[in-house]
Amino acid sequence: MSEQPSWSEAIVEGSLDWSFLKRDDLYEIAELCAAIAYIDDPAQPRDLADLLRDYDMPHAHADVHAVVGRDGGGTIVAYAWNHISPSNSPLPHVWMEFGVHPAWRYHKIGLRLVEWAIDRARVWYRHIRQAHPGIGPLWAGAAVDESSRVADDLRENGTLAPQRWYFDAHRSLMDSPLPSAPVPSGIELRIFDPEWSEKVRRAHNDAFSTRRGAHDVGEEQWEASLARPDFRPRWSWIAVDTTAETPEVVGYALNSEIHDSETGWREGWTERFGVCPRNRRAGLGRSLLVASMRTFVEQGCTLAGVGVDTDDPSRAERLFGTLGYTFDDRVVLFGRSFSD
Template sequence: MPSTSPEPVAAPLRQRAQPPRAVRRPEAGLRWAELRPADAPELARLVTRMELVDQPPYRTTEAEMAEYFEDSHVVSALGGRDEVGTLRAFGFVRLRRGEVSLLRAVCSGGVDPVWRRRGVGSALLDWQVDRARQLLVETGLDVPARIVVHVDENMPDLAGLLERAGFTPRRWYTQMRRDLSLAIPEVVLGPALRLEPWSPALDDAARRAHNTAFSDHWGSQPQTAEAWTQGRTYFAPEWSFVVLDRTTDRSPVAGYLISARYEQDWPALGWTEGYTEVMGVLREWRGRHVGSALLAAAMRAYAADGMQYAGLDVDADNPTGARTLYERLGYEPTHGSTMYSIEI
C-alpha cells in the first residue's frame, strides 16, 4: 500500500511543482471557455446526464454546483461546448483558502456520456494538472502540496485514466449506514458533560473545536470562519449537536456533530437517511462516551423525522478508531471511494 504521508519537502514549491508558463486549453473537438457562477444551472444539467449513466450513490443539484464557486476557495473552471453551444464537459481546480502547512488542489469534472471515448477526458485532466501546478505556486507558500481527485469505487475507467496520468491511490474512505429500526442505545455522559442542540451561538466554538480535534488527522488543515459556514446548502441544524463541558464557566466544546439532509440522494441510495457530515471529539474528552452520545442523539433525531438509516463516511486510517465506534453502534459499510493524488 502506498504511503499516505506527504513526501518530504526537498526543494522550493516552484521547483517541485514545475508550473507551465501557460496552460493550453483542451482541444478534442469542443470549444472551451471559463466557467462562472451563472453557469451553475447548465453544469447541473450536464452532471445529471452523467449521473444517470454512471449511477453514483448520490445526485448533484444546481445548488451544490453553485457551491463550487464560493469564495472560500480559489477556483479555476473550464467548460467545453459543442457546435450548437451545449455544455459537454467541465473541469474544476479548487484550492481552499486558509491552508497553511499543506496545500491541496482538488480536481473534479466530467464528460457528457455521448462525448466520451473521444479523448476529451484525458485532455481535460491534462489541463487540470497544469492549472493546479500554477495555482499551488501562486499561493506564495513553500509547503508540501498535492493534486487530488476523489474516485467512487464503481468508476474503474477514471481510476485507470488517473494512474496513466501519474496519480497514485493514497487514501480510502467507506460510506456506512445504521438501520434506525434497531434499538438506539442510551448513552450516559459523565458529570458536567452536557449534550446541547446546535445553535448559531455555538457554531464558531464548534469550528475552533473542529480545528483542534482534527489537528492530528492526516492532511487536515484549519477551517477559517468563512470556509466553515460555506457549503451548507443542506445543513440540518435540527439534527446537529454539541457536547459542552460545564465544569467551569468557560464551558468548552468537548465534541460536536453536524448533519445534513440530502433528499436528492435518497432515490439513488434506495433509502432515506440522516447524514452525519462531520463529527469530532477533542483529545482530552476521548474515551468518555462523547462520540457515542453525539451519534445516538443524531440517530434519534433522524428517526423522529422518519429516516430509515443514519449515514456517514469514514477514513480507513482514522487515528481515533472511529470506524470501530461506528461498527459497535451498528453501522455497516455500503460503498467506498479512493483519493488519488500527485504529491508535490
C-alpha cells in the same frame, strides 16, 4: 511531470478537438453530466445551476482553467475543470473536476485529462507565487466516487494519493432496539447550548487537525452553519471533560433534521461529528451517536443518518456498523501538496 503547458494552449490529447471552456458551453456540459450520471449514478451529480454558479465566481477564470473536448461532429464528450482558490489565498488549493462520456472512456482520455489538470494546477501555482512569494504550498485534489472510472484514472496516474473518504450512513430507529453506550469516566454529555459554540468550534478543528488536507473552520463559517434552518441545537450533544480545571469540549454531535412535509418522513441527521485526538478509543464517539439516536426517537424521527468524513474508512465502518448503520457508496478524496 509532463512538459509544462502554455497558458494559451488547451490541447490535452489527439483524438478530440480541445478548447478552453466558455460560458455557453455549460449547457452542453450539463447534458454530458446527465449522460454520465445515467450510467454511473454518482454520489455528487452536477447540474446546470452548479456549473453556472462555479463559472461566475469572481476568481474562477474558467476560461483558462477548464477545457472541453469535442468529437468530429462538434459535440462535447469530455472536460476537465480546475476550481482554483483566490490567487492571494495564503493556502492555495485547486479542486479538480473531470467528465468523459461513457462511449469515449476507452480512449485513455480521462487519464490524459488528469495529467493536464495536475500540470495546469502547478503552472498556476508557479504563476501566483511570483506575485505572492510568501504563500504556502499548493494543495491539489479531486473528490470522486471510489468505484468510478475517474478514480481508476487517478490511481493509474499515481500523482495524487487517497487521503480521505466520505460516505453517508443510515439506520432505522424502529426496526431494532437502540444500542447501549456508557459514557467514559470523567466525561459528561450535555445538550448543545449556544454559549458553548466557540469551544465546540475549537474542538472540531482539533478533531480534524489530524486529517490531511483539512483546514480550520473559521468563526464566520461556523456560525453560518449553526444558523441554518434545519439545524437542531436541542437535538445536538457535546462531550465535556469535567476533570479539567476549566471544563473543555472534547467531542460533539451536531444534528439537524431532514424531512418530507408531504409524507411526514423525518430523519435525524448528524451533520458534524468528532472526538478530540486525546479522547479517542474510549467509546466516546459511540456514546455521542447513541445519545443522538435517542433524541431523534424522542422527536419522532424514524431514521438516523450521518455524513462520515474519515481518513480510516475501515475503522469508521466498524464504528457505525456496530451501531446498525448501513452505508452508501463512498467518495474518495485524492490529493497532494506541492511546493513547486
